[in-house]
Amino acid sequence: MAKPKRKYVCQACGSISHRWQGQCADCAEWNTLVEDVPATVFSQKHDLSSGGRRVEFAGLNAPGELPKRRPTGLAEFDRALGGGLVPGSAVLMGGDPGIGKSTLLLQAGAAIARTGATTVYVSGEEAAAQVRLRASRLGLGDAPVQLASATNVRDILTSLGAMEPPALLVIDSIQTMYSDTIEGAPGTVSQVRGCAFELIRFAKESGAALVLVGHVTKDGSIAGPRVLEHMVDVVMSFEGERSHQYRILRAIKNRFGAVDEIGVFAMAGAGLEEVANPSALFLSGRDEPLAGSAVFPAMEGTRPMLVEIQALIVRLQSGATPRRAVVGWDGGRLAMLLAVLEARCGLNFSSAEVYLNVAGGYRLSDPAADLAVAAALVSALADRALPHRSVWLGEVSLAGEVRPVAHGAIRLREAAKLGFGSAYGPAMEGATGSDLTHNRIDQLSKLVDRVMATP
Template sequence: MAKPKRRYVCSACGSVTSRWQGQCADCGEWNTLTEDAPQTVFSTRHDLSSGGRPIAFEPLDAPGSLPQRRTTGLAEFDRALGGGLVPGSAILMGGDPGIGKSTLLLQAAARIAQAGGQVVYISGEEAAGQVRLRAERLGLAGAPISLASATSVRDILTTLGSMDAPALLVIDSIQTMHSDQIEGAPGTVSQVRGCAFELIRYAKENGTALVLVGHVTKDGSIAGPRVLEHMVDVVMAFEGERSHQYRILRSLKNRFGPVDEIGVFAMAGQGLQEVANPSLLFLSGREEPVPGSAVFPAMEGTRPVLVEIQALIVRLQSGATPRRAVVGWDSGRLAMLLAVLEARCGLNFSSAEVYLNVAGGYRLADPAADLAVAAALVSGLADRPLPKASTWYGEVSLAGEVRPVAHGGIRLREAAKLGFASAYAPADSSGEVAGIRRHDIAMLPRLVDRIMGDT
């Protein structure tokens, strides 16, 4: 057997190097390289073609039954999960500190326990008394939850093995767990990977829905090895600004349901409350339109959400370099859109500062937002408000074409439901929706003409 080699793994991005250094060469983080447990390197003469146990194959059309989901009692949480908790599934939930991950899971655990399901809540960051105080503040002190504060995976699995398998097991958080069979402090790559593997194996064998709370790095991604996201069935991100009352639970990976589905909550004195109509949160509600404001019907999974896009154009008097500031949208896509408006429409943004904001702290990734952003930019540049009660959506190409996007009918129906009278969109086959007038826009210069009032 060959001599094992040392290797060091970055706890921020998971990259591997053969020697230790102060800064990770891949992600640029400092003091994140930790020595991983050495791997056993076998000789090339080691043969794995015999001595194993034969496995049984099954046909692809073998009869089977769909898993019976268990609802959490929170409709927005169930929506993000794809319909509820699947027995034997592993869920990883990440989010900024203080965003409300523990509060949400405690509320869901209490609903399941009150409905007759056995729930085990293991806290590795807080004492049991702290969790009880939160439950009392939320009015959930009477929920029959089995609560414990522990960090040893061996102790947790030994205790779970001596009792009936629970319907829900919450581990808060996976970075605080440790195994005495793995070298390294809690939170290292090897510890997180090994502890998660043991907990997931228990969940699969016993049909328990497992929820792992994960820490995040300063850029918002889940801390620890990237392989952790591959091991679990569902990856969820709890987003939002602590200065705002709303929170968005977004599904990033789901083996049992649609991806990019969201659930919207509002933080209140009694915990997180569900928001049935999130469009009302992201619209200003003003009576008269103002320049630089456009409403965009976004699609989050299967749910349409109307958001307001705001643009401010400031002309510079001196030769200073104009600034571009973006909140809630891709800055690279804004630069591309500004270039298209200058090259195809003859507008001049080179001597002006451009500020773009998605109201309410919402984050947009839908490419159909191009037309709404362009409308807000042109409206802000011309200092003319857009037509009242109008929505805008469509993808803009480098040639200035407005390309069709998916789910046009769903976007129009949501806009009509909230009282919008007109929609400016690309020509597609989504058809007409009662109560809303549609204006087809094929080229971006046509949009500029409408806003500038040349036609």
């Protein structure tokens, strides 16, 4: 047998190097390379065409009952999952520290346990007494959840094998788990990959729905090897700002449902509360029209949501360097939009500081928000409020054209339901059949003329 070759794995990005170095060549992080020596290395080829167990194949139309989803007791959680938890599935949930991941899963686990299904909650970060204290504060102290504090995967799987397979198994978190058959400290690439594989295999064989809590790095991505996201069936991100009460549960990957579906929660004293109408939450406190404020009907999966975009323009003295501050939107797209307004509409932003904010800490990635952002910028520059109870939507090109957007009819119906009376944007399918007055804007220059003409 040949001598095992040494390799070093970066704990930040998962890249492999055959010699140790202080800085990773791929992600430029320092002191993240850890030695990972395989247990066995074969120096010659082996014939794998015989000696294995025969696998039975079946057609797509083979008779059999499809697995039924299990509701979590939280409608917003079920919405993001695509209708509930699928037996035998593996869900990976990531989010910033303190955002409410453990609280959400404890509430969902308690709701499932109260239906008579077995729920197991394994905490590797907190003692059992700490979890009970939080459950008591949330009013869940009487829920029949099976609680344990453990980090050894062998001990966890041995204990689960001696009992009835649970309907829900929560591991909080996967970075704290370790296996005594793998070298390395908990949280390393090899440990996370190996522990996740064993837990997912147990879920597939037993039919238990597995939820893994994952830590995130400073840039918001889930810590550990990238292969972890490929191993699971669903990847969810729990987002929100600590200074705001709302939280958004977003499905990034879902083998059993639509991607980019979201569930909206509000953090309260008794835990997370579901928000059935998130548009009303993000528009709360908006009564009178103000300069630099525009409302945009966003789409999250199949759900329309109205958010407020705020802009502030501050003129500077000559010689000062203007700032561009953006919260909740792409800074590069703001720079592009400012360039189009200057080149195509003759507006001057070069001597002014520009501040853009999406109210409520919400994050926008929809290109249909271009027209709403442009309207807020022009309104702030002219110090004139936009028409009251109006929404703005459309994608702006580099030529200054305003292009149609997808799901226009659904967006406008949501705006009409909340009492908005007019919509501004390009021609779109379904706009004429809505209850709103549609004002067509095909060029960005028309937006500037309309705002400047507003008394």
